[in-house]
Amino acid sequence: MKIHVYAGLKDYFQPEFELEGLARNTDELKKLLLAINDKAGKMLASCRFAVEEGFIDNQFKLNEHDTIVIIPPSSGG
Amino acid sequence: MKIHVYAGLKDYFQPEFELEGLARNTDELKKLLLAINDKAGKMLASCRFAVEEGFIDNQFKLNEHDTIVIIPPSSGG
Amino acid sequence: MIPSSSSRRAAAVRALSAEPVDMAGMLARAHHPGAGAVVLFSGEVRNSNRGRAVAFLEYEAYPPLADKLIAEILAVATEKWGLHIALAQHRVGRVEVGDTAVVVITASAHRAEAYAANRYIIDRIKHEAPIWKCEHYTDGSHEWGNNCNCHAVTGDPSKHIYETGH
């Protein structure tokens, strides 16, 4: 699965990368991301997740062809 | 004394006129104005009075050389 | 960006104008390097009022007092909300449907102050400034507006009621 991260998350991860291993939901995804960089925990706890133009929660079933967008808290305006 | 009236008051009085008789304060002025047009009572009760660029109240001592401006309720905007 | 003080820029905008409001020009004066929020209010002439079709409005003012009062309202708002910029201009003469009758611009560090001050300024101008509108209807008749009816409640033409409680 493809991961895109934005803004402050780019201090912890590459902007776009292919995730090793399958996450079936966002909780599993967070664990895999923490395995890459365990300093990202606090940041990830504040983030929302999206697939295409919709936010998703942990009930959303991810599959390996999804591109998952990780959305830090807004700081527009 | 000179009187200037604005807006809806022009339905009752000339825009500018010289008042016969001396009004020493705004209460006396209202009486003289009602003697000219007794239909203006309700309208006059809603008005403020000014001399030059200052509002005045009944304590303000008018004299015969004053120009008194009669100010209906605002309807700007 | 602009070195002149906000008060000098404010002074360059006339409170009353017989010409159409130059909104872009006023907005261009409203930037300030310390202001994160600019709020503009434009009061525009609607095509109907209380069920009657409006052709155009005509505004009359008593300029010496209107100028003084608007300057005073802007100064009070600037002080109260710590504004960087406060500008206002009201039309006199004929104003067509869809055109601007009054503009208020406020600029402050954060947005809450710019919104609150803007509302305060327009509310006070509408209630207190010696400016009057005459509505001309499409049937050829006309009527003087009577927006501020506070005296009917307060019993005093110089006491006003503001819904935002300022």
Added chain:
Amino acid sequence: MIPSSSSRRAAAVRALSAEPVDMAGMLARAHHPGAGAVVLFSGEVRNSNRGRAVAFLEYEAYPPLADKLIAEILAVATEKWGLHIALAQHRVGRVEVGDTAVVVITASAHRAEAYAANRYIIDRIKHEAPIWKCEHYTDGSHEWGNNCNCHAVTGDPSKHIYETGH
């Protein structure tokens, strides 16, 4: 004056722009013969933030979701306050001190609705839209902004707290 519907006009303004905001052009779209009140908010880049001297900002967005969310916020506000017009545009890319980062315009019959809806729209955009600013300071360093900290209180990144209570 303009026969096209407000929704068609609204659709012509892009929610995200890599170019400077055309404020005069947006305002020109904001007249409506039934609207007596137009309120514009411009969020501008300040020369300092939390005591640090700002050189410029850089905005990043996730466009598919930002576009959709801003359109949704404008639709909700239009419905809730009976607006004639609701427009918003947010910059992406580099924005200089004193320049506009975001504009919101609302138009309604009376002013209370235009002010309230305007505030609602900007508050929700700032808290919810996937748009992020990076502050670049005059000392050459930079930091990603973190305006919305609601999750620290609500425990849920999708639950926000609004001071105006909407």
